[in-house]
Amino acid sequence: MxxxxxxxxxxxxxxxxSAGATHFFGYPITPQSELIEYMARELPxxxxxxxxxxxxxxxxxxxxxxGGAGARVITSTSSPGLALKQEGLTYMISAGIPCVVVNISxxxxxxxxxxxxxSDYFMCTRGGGxxxxxHPCFAPASVQECVxxxxxxxxxxxxxxxxxxxxxDGMTGQMMEPCEIPPRQEVKADKPWAADGNHxxxxxxxRINAMDLQADVLEAKNEDIQRRLKEIAETEVMYETVDVEDxxxxxxxxxxxxxxxxNVLSKAKAEGLxxxxxxxISLWPFPTxxxxxxxxxxxxxxxxxxxxxxxxxxxxxxxxGRWPVEFYGRSGGNPIIPDDVLKMAKDILGGK
Amino acid sequence: MAVVYKKSEALxxxxxxxxxxxxHGIIHKLVAETLVELGVFDRAIGVGPVGCSALCDFFFACDxxxxxxxxAPAVATGVKRAHPDKIVFTYQGDGDLASIGxxxxxxxxxxxxxxxxxxxxxxxxxxxxxxxxxxxLVGQKATTAPEGRSEEHCGKPIRMAExxxxxxxxxxxxxxxxxxxxxxxxxxxxxxxxFECQIEGKGFAMVEVLSTCPTNWGYSPVEALRWLxxxxxxxxxxxxxxxxx
Numbered sequence: 001m002x003x004x005x006x007x008x009x010x011x012x013x014x015x016x017x018s019a020g021a022t023h024f025f026g027y028p029i030t031p032q033s034e035l036i037e038y039m040a041r042e043l044p045x046x047x048x049x050x051x052x053x054x055x056x057x058x059x060x061x062x063x064x065x066x067g068g069a070g071a072r073v074i075t076s077t078s079s080p081g082l083a084l085k086q087e088g089l090t091y092m093i094s095a096g097i098p099c100v101v102v103n104i105s106x107x108x109x110x111x112x113x114x115x116x117x118x119s120d121y122f123m124c125t126r127g128g129g130x131x132x133x134x135h136p137c138f139a140p141a142s143v144q145e146c147v148x149x150x151x152x153x154x155x156x157x158x159x160x161x162x163x164x165x166x167x168x169d170g171m172t173g174q175m176m177e178p179c180e181i182p183p184r185q186e187v188k189a190d191k192p193w194a195a196d197g198n199h200x201x202x203x204x205x206x207r208i209n210a211m212d213l214q215a216d217v218l219e220a221k222n223e224d225i226q227r228r229l230k231e232i233a234e235t236e237v238m239y240e241t242v243d244v245e246d247x248x249x250x251x252x253x254x255x256x257x258x259x260x261x262x263n264v265l266s267k268a269k270a271e272g273l274x275x276x277x278x279x280x281i282s283l284w285p286f287p288t289x290x291x292x293x294x295x296x297x298x299x300x301x302x303x304x305x306x307x308x309x310x311x312x313x314x315x316x317x318x319x320x321g322r323w324p325v326e327f328y329g330r331s332g333g334n335p336i337i338p339d340d341v342l343k344m345a346k347d348i349l350g351g352k
Numbered sequence: 353m354a355v356v357y358k359k360s361e362a363l364x365x366x367x368x369x370x371x372x373x374x375x376h377g378i379i380h381k382l383v384a385e386t387l388v389e390l391g392v393f394d395r396a397i398g399v400g401p402v403g404c405s406a407l408c409d410f411f412f413a414c415d416x417x418x419x420x421x422x423x424a425p426a427v428a429t430g431v432k433r434a435h436p437d438k439i440v441f442t443y444q445g446d447g448d449l450a451s452i453g454x455x456x457x458x459x460x461x462x463x464x465x466x467x468x469x470x471x472x473x474x475x476x477x478x479x480x481x482x483x484x485x486x487x488x489l490v491g492q493k494a495t496t497a498p499e500g501r502s503e504e505h506c507g508k509p510i511r512m513a514e515x516x517x518x519x520x521x522x523x524x525x526x527x528x529x530x531x532x533x534x535x536x537x538x539x540x541x542x543x544x545x546x547f548e549c550q551i552e553g554k555g556f557a558m559v560e561v562l563s564t565c566p567t568n569w570g571y572s573p574v575e576a577l578r579w580l581x582x583x584x585x586x587x588x589x590x591x592x593x594x595x596x597x
Contacts, residue, residue, distance in 0.1 A: 069397065
C-alpha cells in the first residue's frame, strides 16, 4: 500500500471512510475544519451521506438517529463543540448507540483559542454529560495512529454499543505525515436492536430511548452499562512504553505532548541519564498496568500535559503512592518545552 | 359478528398513560390509522419527544426513538438519512417543539427534510406540572406565571404553523384540532396529507394539533374542550398554511 502525505484531520476522515462509515454529521469549528471538509468532499463519492447540521447539538442527535437506525456514523468537533455534544453523548450512552466522536481539541475554557491544548481530558474520559459513565477514549500521537485508532474506535463502538472518542489536538489535526489508508471495507454488522423500520418482519418493535421511569429498570440499565465499561477496562487498554523498566525518571504523556517527551528522552540518553515514558493510547481505560513496570527506586513519575493538570490525577491513582508524582504543564496553547522538562527531571535527580 | 371498529394495528396493547380528557389518545389514533391506511406502517419509524408523550415509544407499534427535549427533528433527520426509503415522523409537544427545540424544527424544515411532524399544542407544560410554555396565552395562569402570562414580561405566544409556513423547505403546514367529531375528521385528513407529502418526497410537513390539558388547566374534560374552542382557536386560527402537494 502506498503511503500518502496527509494532514491529521484529513487522515482521520479518510480512515473513517475506509472503516466503512456511511454517515457524517458535523458543524464547522477550527481546528478540525479539514476533517469536515474532507468528509463533505469524499464521503458522498464512497456512497455515504455527509450533512452539515445547524449546531453541534443537532449534529449529535443526527448521530443518535442514524446510529440508532443501524448506520456506521461519525461526528467530529473541537472543544466547545464537544461541550455542546455532551447532551447527545449521555443519551447515546443510555440508549446504547455506537458512534465515533472525534475531538480535535483547542485551548479553553470558554471559546479559548484554536491552539493545541490537552485540557479536554476530563471531558473526554469521564463523560461530560449527566449520569454514571466513562467514555472509551483513544489518543493518537501520529498521523498513522490517527488512521489506526479511528478504524479501531468504530469496532469498539459497535462491540460495546456506545460512543467512542478519539482525542487529538490542533497539532494532531494540522500536522502532515506519511500514512497508509487501508481500502474501504463494507461493514455488515449485525444490529438486531436497531430501530430501522423492520418491525413487521422482525415481529416486534424496537425502541431506542434514554428514559426509564422505574428504579429497578434504570438500575438494571446502569448495571449493564457498567458491565460493558468493565469489560472495556479489562480488554481495551492500549499504551506504549519506552525504557520504563530501568528509568530513574518516568514521564507520562499522551498525544502531542508525548512527542515532546520523546525529545526529552533522547537528550537525557545523550547525557547518560535513565528516563522512560509511559504513553497512554487509551486514556480511558487508563493503562494502570503499565506502571507496574517501573522499578522500586525510581525517583519520580512526571505527568507532562498541555493543560493545567488533568491526566495527572489518573497518574496518581495508578502510582498509588509508590513513587513521588510531579507535574509539568503548559496551557493556553503553549507547547511543551523539552529543555524545561529535562531541567525539571534533572533537578529531581540532583536533589536526591 | 361484523367488526365495525377496532384499534389500529399501528398501536400496541400498552395502556395509554394520558390523563382523562387529554386528546393525545385521539391524535395517536389518527397517526396510527393514517400509517396503516397509506400502507406505510411496515416501513414507519417514529421519534417521540420529552413531555407527556415521552412514553409514546410504548404505544406506537412501529420502531420508535425517544429524543432528548426538542431534538426529535434532528434525530428524525439522522434516521431518514440512514433510511431514505422509510417513513419517518416526529411527535412533539409545544414545550418540546416551540421552546427548546425551535432550532431543530426550523432547520429540519429549512433543509426540506422529508419527515412528517405532528405538533401537539396544549399551551402548557403538562408532564412537569403546568408551567408556562411559549404557547401559553396572555393572561392564562400557569405555575410559573401565577398571575397569568404577561405580554410585557414574556411576550405573546408563538405561532409555529405560521412561522414554519414561511420556510421554503416546508411543503405542507396545517393547524387543526380534535375537540369535535368534525374537527377530528379534518385533523385526520391533514395528517394524511402530511404523510403523503413525505411519501411523494416533497419535503417537510407539519400538522399542528391544538390539544387540551384538563389536569393543568384545572378544567373538566368537557370544560377543557370548550376553553380550547373559545380561547385557543381565536389566537391560533385553524386552517391550511401551506400546501405544495
